[in-house]
Amino acid sequence: MKVTVHRKAHFNAAHRLFNPKWDDEKNKSVFGKCSNPNYHGHNYELVVAVKGEVDPETGFVMDMKILRRLISSEIEEKLDHKNLNIEVEEFKSLNPTAENIAIVIWNILRAHIKSDLEVRVTLYETPRNYVTYSGS
Secondary structure, three states: OOEEEEEEEEEEEEEEEOOOOOOOOOOOOOOOHOOOOOEEEEEEEEEEEEEEEOOOOOOOOOOHHHHHHHHHHHHHHHHHOOEEHHHHHHHHHOOOOOOHHHHOOOOOOOOOOOOEEEEEEEOOOOOOEEEEEOOO
């Protein structure tokens, strides 16, 4: 029987949605005020879900202390209070949409979580706008 555990986290970051192949008019047409050349920010809420079999020895799917530390060191420290376009290597060549941010977070975490466990990332850009990515 599989169980899913969840860990919530948050970070604040600025970004600009922008395609460098387009002129300012097209960027504004597609991305609206999110293409502000001076950037804009969000208070992102993150939910990381890990699904797997319960370990009969520990009773855990995954030790939540380990998951908490992993999210803190690999995600929050890397993204919190950053300009994603300028300060985060992955987004220097990747448009930092909520979709792309969720994929980047998933890829980072996936590399640190046992392969027999499923990982799903849900990222809230606003209370009403959020994305979920689970590797496929």
